[in-house]
Amino acid sequence: MHISELDVTNLERGRKGSRWLGIAPRVEGGMWRLPLLTVTGRESGPTLVVVAGVHGDEYEGIEAIPRIADQVRPQQLRGTLLMVPVCNVAAYATASRNSPVDGLNLARVFPGAESGSLTQRIAYWLTEKLIKAADFFIDLHSAGIVGDIPTLAGYVHSDDEVGRRSLAAARAFGAPTLWGHPPPVPPGRSLSAALELGVPCLYTEAPGAGRARAEDVTCFLRGALNVMHHLGMLSGAPAATPPPLHLLGDGNMDEVMSAPLDGYFRPHVDLLQEVQCGQLLGTIHDPLGQILAELRAENAGIVIMRRGMHRVNSGDGLFHLTGRAAA
Ligand SMILES: [Zn+2]
Numbered sequence: 001m002h003i004s005e006l007d008v009t010n011l012e013r014g015r016k017g018s019r020w021l022g023i024a025p026r027v028e029g030g031m032w033r034l035p036l037l038t039v040t041g042r043e044s045g046p047t048l049v050v051v052a053g054v055h056g057d058e059y060e061g062i063e064a065i066p067r068i069a070d071q072v073r074p075q076q077l078r079g080t081l082l083m084v085p086v087c088n089v090a091a092y093a094t095a096s097r098n099s100p101v102d103g104l105n106l107a108r109v110f111p112g113a114e115s116g117s118l119t120q121r122i123a124y125w126l127t128e129k130l131i132k133a134a135d136f137f138i139d140l141h142s143a144g145i146v147g148d149i150p151t152l153a154g155y156v157h158s159d160d161e162v163g164r165r166s167l168a169a170a171r172a173f174g175a176p177t178l179w180g181h182p183p184p185v186p187p188g189r190s191l192s193a194a195l196e197l198g199v200p201c202l203y204t205e206a207p208g209a210g211r212a213r214a215e216d217v218t219c220f221l222r223g224a225l226n227v228m229h230h231l232g233m234l235s236g237a238p239a240a241t242p243p244p245l246h247l248l249g250d251g252n253m254d255e256v257m258s259a260p261l262d263g264y265f266r267p268h269v270d271l272l273q274e275v276q277c278g279q280l281l282g283t284i285h286d287p288l289g290q291i292l293a294e295l296r297a298e299n300a301g302i303v304i305m306r307r308g309m310h311r312v313n314s315g316d317g318l319f320h321l322t323g324r325a326a327a
Pocket residue numbers: 054055058107141142144
């Protein structure tokens with residue numbers, strides 16, 4: 001089936017389903033296809049959309065989504081669960097962040113273009129067919145192969161109805177860290193498309209490094225189930241979780257402290273460590289051990305991202321600091 005023929009408002013109730021949806025022709029023949037898992041409750045109710053693999057080297061969500069589908073029974077569900085375990089199918093095929101077909105970052109091209117390149121078409125159809133139908137939207141990311149980020153639920157921190165609903169669901173998700181971003185939302189993200197449509201939403205991060213740690217997969221699995229309890233799609237309250245570390249700050253990872261030159265990167269601080277202005281965060285070395293550059297904090301803050309892979313090239317992102325939310 002081509003995704004243009006998909007009508008998520010007309011799925012048979014009380015069923016679990018899985019299918020592949022055609023997106024765009026491949027030059028060597030056949031189609032690029034998106035995997036879709038659906039669970040429809042006997043009773044109608046809210047629609048939750050959960051996606052993963054927007055970046056092709058982030059595996060925690062890809063691992064969690066089939067488990068979420070396993071756990072949710074149609075007879076216990078009120079509403080509709082729609083999940084795409086791998087969105088950037090071409091980047092997934094090459095274990096890379098961006099698409100090898102058109103070089104694009106799927107998380108920078110939303111809401112996409114119907115007749116655009118492969119990545120733009122994926123963004124377009126995800127927006128048109130899934131995000132538009134959603135009462136809540138979850139995008140499962142992690143730090144990927146080169147990054148390192150603590151396990152967290154992120155949301156746009158705005159004092160309006162959509163902002164309040166996003167924060168409430170992000171709290172219910174139950175990740176150990178909660179990270180809010182004051183608007184404006186940078187363009188091109190799946191969350192920018194959702195918010196543009198008035199759909200409350202959250203995203204996740206986790207350490208990544210090309211693995212899917214069991215504790216992160218469990219966090220994402222429980223988090224999605226918690227949000228379904230929170231939305232009234234499953235009966236009962238979300239599981240009680242310890243109060244999260246609540247952080248607030250710019251989440252734009254395109255504008256972070258970056259490497260001034262090529263070399264071997266050695267971090268000197270841990271994730272979630274509180275650092276002072278001027279504190280040494282990391283160094284870049286040559287193969288003989290000579291220090292070529294020192295990276296110092298430009299302001300006080302909490303380490304929310306550090307590069308995981310040691311080898312760096314000039315311009316690669318190394319650190320990002322954020323602040324604590326007011327109690
Ligand atoms: Zn990502």
